[in-house]
Amino acid sequence: MVERLQDRVAVITGGGSGIGLASARRLAAEGAKVVVADVDAEAGKAAAESVGGLFVQVDVTDEEQVRALFQTTVDTYGAVDVAFNNAGISPPDDDSILTTGIEAWRRVQEVNLTSVYLCSKHAIGHMVERGRGSVINTASFVATMGAATSQISYTASKGGVLAMTRELGVQFARQGVRVNALSPGPVNTPLLRELFAKDPERAARRLVHVPLGRFAEPEEIAAAVAFLASDDSSFMTASNFLVDGGISGAYVTPL
Ligand SMILES: NC(=O)c1ccc[n+]([C@@H]2O[C@H](COP(=O)([O-])OP(=O)(O)OC[C@H]3O[C@@H](n4cnc5c(N)ncnc54)[C@H](O)[C@@H]3O)[C@@H](O)[C@H]2O)c1
Numbered sequence: 001m002v003e004r005l006q007d008r009v010a011v012i013t014g015g016g017s018g019i020g021l022a023s024a025r026r027l028a029a030e031g032a033k034v035v036v037a038d039v040d041a042e043a044g045k046a047a048a049e050s051v052g053g054l055f056v057q058v059d060v061t062d063e064e065q066v067r068a069l070f071q072t073t074v075d076t077y078g079a080v081d082v083a084f085n086n087a088g089i090s091p092p093d094d095d096s097i098l099t100t101g102i103e104a105w106r107r108v109q110e111v112n113l114t115s116v117y118l119c120s121k122h123a124i125g126h127m128v129e130r131g132r133g134s135v136i137n138t139a140s141f142v143a144t145m146g147a148a149t150s151q152i153s154y155t156a157s158k159g160g161v162l163a164m165t166r167e168l169g170v171q172f173a174r175q176g177v178r179v180n181a182l183s184p185g186p187v188n189t190p191l192l193r194e195l196f197a198k199d200p201e202r203a204a205r206r207l208v209h210v211p212l213g214r215f216a217e218p219e220e221i222a223a224a225v226a227f228l229a230s231d232d233s234s235f236m237t238a239s240n241f242l243v244d245g246g247i248s249g250a251y252v253t254p255l
Pocket of ligand 1: 013014015016017018019020037038039040043058059060061086087088089090111138139140141183184185186187188189190191192
């Protein structure tokens with residue numbers, strides 16, 4: 001493995017599971033010191049231990065906890081070089097706009113969008129001080145495309161992540177801080193499995209649109225995270241990096 005992240009410090013929210021866990025492993029394998037931040041203490045601790053990193057229990061919707069996460073990182077390792085703002089939820093009660101209640105709407109906005117505002121705010125402050133940093137915000141291909149199998153608050157939250165990321169990338173470009181959105185297609189993680197186990201028709205309706213004919217594995221998204229975290233992506237900022245098996249480019253897919 002090329003060690004592109006030697007001596008870099010990476011904070012990963014939602015690092016206990018799925019894309020975050022695979023990214024913790026990949027960034028550590030490339031030499032980074034990894035801080036796993038997750039609301040789930042058991043999963044987060046296990047993830048951090050498996051990569052020789054630090055676990056911080058955080059609810060990413062709580063500003064004080066988010067501020068403390070980045071301060072603890074700086075106090076422990078001296079810097080924040082990479083912030084992978086990835087924690088998110090996709091609950092079954094977020095569905096069609098006609099049936100989704102305000103409570104489900106707000107919960108998804110808080111965890112998926114307000115969290116990215118808080119994490120970007122408290123990471124970028126430290127990065128600007130050192131004139132260096134890479135922020136990666138997890139959006140989704142649904143920020144770019146409409147789905148008839150609706151999750152209305154989720155989609156709106158990811159659209160917000162995309163627009164906020166573009167603005168931050170432009171604002172901080174000349175201060176050495178790059179900010180990019182990562183937009184995965186459907187990925188084989190607990191989040192997706194939970195949703196589709198309850199509704200196989202929903203899974204089949206989605207799969208037919210993926211030109212590569214399958215869902216992504218978390219490791220394939222982690223490879224993109226490592227690229228965006230490293231200096232190999234040094235001329236990229238304010239971008240929407242789609243890793244979607246070709247969905248967003250497709251009209252008719254192969255049989
Ligand atoms: N799986 C997919 O198909 C897919 C596709 C596109 C985008 N995404 C996005 O990728 C990101 C990761 O998704 P995943 O599939 O790996 O999910 P996952 O459910 O496997 O992992 C999410 C992690 O986030 C943590 N988390 C949830 N709420 C939190 C909170 N309030 N504070 C701190 N941590 C919290 C969970 O404990 C969990 O460890 C999410 O933002 C998701 O929207 C996923």
